[in-house]
Amino acid sequence: MEDHSPDAIVNRDEPVPAIFAGKHDDARESKSGALKKSVYKAGRSLQDRLFSKILEQVMPVEDVDTESVSAGDKPISPDNKRPAFSLPLMANNFRRFNARIGIVFLFQTRVERLLSWKRTSHTLSFLFIYSFICLDPHLLVIIPFAILLFFVMVPAFLARHPPPPSTSTSSITPYYSYQGPALAPAKTIKPASETSKDFFRNMRDLQNCMADFSDVHDATVSAFAPLTNFSNEKLSSAVFLTCTLVTALLFLTAHLLPWRYILLVGGNAAILSLHPSFPDFVQSVAGDMLDPVAEQGAAADKKEQDSVDVGGVVIPTSPSAAVSLMGSLANISLDSYPEEREVEVFEIQYRSLAPYSESQWEHFLFSPMPYDPLSPSRIAGDRPKGCRFFEDVQPPTGWAWKGKKWELDLDCREWVVERMITGVGFEVSGSSSESGMASGEIGGWVWDLPPASFRDDDEVASTLGYDDLDSTHSPRGHDQRAKKKGKERVSQDYEEKVHTGSNVMGEWRRRRWIRIVHRTSMPAVDKQEQAVDDDT
Numbered sequence: 001m002e003d004h005s006p007d008a009i010v011n012r013d014e015p016v017p018a019i020f021a022g023k024h025d026d027a028r029e030s031k032s033g034a035l036k037k038s039v040y041k042a043g044r045s046l047q048d049r050l051f052s053k054i055l056e057q058v059m060p061v062e063d064v065d066t067e068s069v070s071a072g073d074k075p076i077s078p079d080n081k082r083p084a085f086s087l088p089l090m091a092n093n094f095r096r097f098n099a100r101i102g103i104v105f106l107f108q109t110r111v112e113r114l115l116s117w118k119r120t121s122h123t124l125s126f127l128f129i130y131s132f133i134c135l136d137p138h139l140l141v142i143i144p145f146a147i148l149l150f151f152v153m154v155p156a157f158l159a160r161h162p163p164p165p166s167t168s169t170s171s172i173t174p175y176y177s178y179q180g181p182a183l184a185p186a187k188t189i190k191p192a193s194e195t196s197k198d199f200f201r202n203m204r205d206l207q208n209c210m211a212d213f214s215d216v217h218d219a220t221v222s223a224f225a226p227l228t229n230f231s232n233e234k235l236s237s238a239v240f241l242t243c244t245l246v247t248a249l250l251f252l253t254a255h256l257l258p259w260r261y262i263l264l265v266g267g268n269a270a271i272l273s274l275h276p277s278f279p280d281f282v283q284s285v286a287g288d289m290l291d292p293v294a295e296q297g298a299a300a301d302k303k304e305q306d307s308v309d310v311g312g313v314v315i316p317t318s319p320s321a322a323v324s325l326m327g328s329l330a331n332i333s334l335d336s337y338p339e340e341r342e343v344e345v346f347e348i349q350y351r352s353l354a355p356y357s358e359s360q361w362e363h364f365l366f367s368p369m370p371y372d373p374l375s376p377s378r379i380a381g382d383r384p385k386g387c388r389f390f391e392d393v394q395p396p397t398g399w400a401w402k403g404k405k406w407e408l409d410l411d412c413r414e415w416v417v418e419r420m421i422t423g424v425g426f427e428v429s430g431s432s433s434e435s436g437m438a439s440g441e442i443g444g445w446v447w448d449l450p451p452a453s454f455r456d457d458d459e460v461a462s463t464l465g466y467d468d469l470d471s472t473h474s475p476r477g478h479d480q481r482a483k484k485k486g487k488e489r490v491s492q493d494y495e496e497k498v499h500t501g502s503n504v505m506g507e508w509r510r511r512r513w514i515r516i517v518h519r520t521s522m523p524a525v526d527k528q529e530q531a532v533d534d535d536t
Helices: 046-058 061-066 087-100 102-115 120-135 137-160 197-228 233-256 259-272 278-289 292-300 319-330 412-418 457-463 475-483
Strands: 307-310 313-316 340-350 362-367 399-401 424-426 446-448 508-519
Touching: 046 087, 087 102, 087 197, 102 120, 102 197, 120 137, 120 259, 197 233, 412 424, 412 508
Parallel strands: none
Antiparallel strands: 307 313, 340 362, 340 508, 399 508, 424 446, 446 508
């Protein structure tokens, strides 16, 4: 194994990692034995082909259709632009990526060393440069060119013009000659060789980087998720209101803030806080500021000194008082009244229209649909679907009954016209004596009109008319109907003539019952269980 790749940019500050194989844990991998490195040979082996075949059987059919799994040497995705998933191709790309990712880890190491005060002179120089940029942001444009000059081109020039070898036995500092032709070839960045220690260093850094990202991701989710996912509605509501106020305030005052000095002070304070002696310094300052005598005196009249009333505004004077004040502000009074909706169910009755049959209306079932003559289920020849009794009607998922009883909707005209139901008759409120309903019977019924074979010509002509329901039995209204037939036809599209007598009713009739439901906390269930009919 080579010591390192000369032209590769990698992090060589740490020794070559040891590789162990064993059971993996989220915290650390248990070290159970050494694993020898094997060089992956180009080309597809029998093992790779077998794994690809197994992978095709494991993946769902719809995923295979959209994201094809490769079983050949040249996998192509359906759009012929990007290759499909292939285990050998993924392994080859990982080796290429790992051989070239060293510059990222080298940059990460340099930044960590700079901010951790490993070399005080370097960190102070960075603070001076940062301060100059904060005071004069126009200098930010110079940074890319300065990096190109001092970190790319100057080292490249020094590589072409190295100092001559020292022949003296004394320790003399080598000097660079900037005159004459180049003495060395140009330095070219090359990927790390797979047989070098740098390749293993990159693998070690990549492994640790993935672990760091996972830890940061989990910590971020655990910290911010309770604040933003409304699991605690009072806390999330307080955060939402705070963000709203801050957004509105910054929208008006952001241009007035001294951002240069804010970034100057904040950046310097953040970097100075990373100094190893900073915690000891803070503890010493905090210890000097504590006065035991003043603390005992403050305990006696804590309630009087915790806050000061200035012009009716309570200002806290201690951290504990400030925390209690923020807690009181976060105690938002949420709406204690849940959302309410109105659900409906149709009581459907049936009677036979067979000749010489005097059958009465019989209860059929309660259905979420009115089963009108032009409904899809009626046209398809299906029977209405529902339940037999009121007690079997259940509220939608996530809702609960608020009212104790069902209420009858007597204004049937409204929901008939709203649904644009035709071929039906209904009673008008206040005209039960004219509608043919038996005395004492509850109204709100909407019935089907019978077929033409059950009515004479006059009934058919009058039933298919579009007249006012209040002028049903008036001869004068019959005359006016003949005169105004063309004018009033459009306004009466969804209303049918109501006649006395049971022979004007069809086989089915229905009426609408309503009930109030309110929202309840819905537990986490499967998506398929949540897909229920909201119409009961």
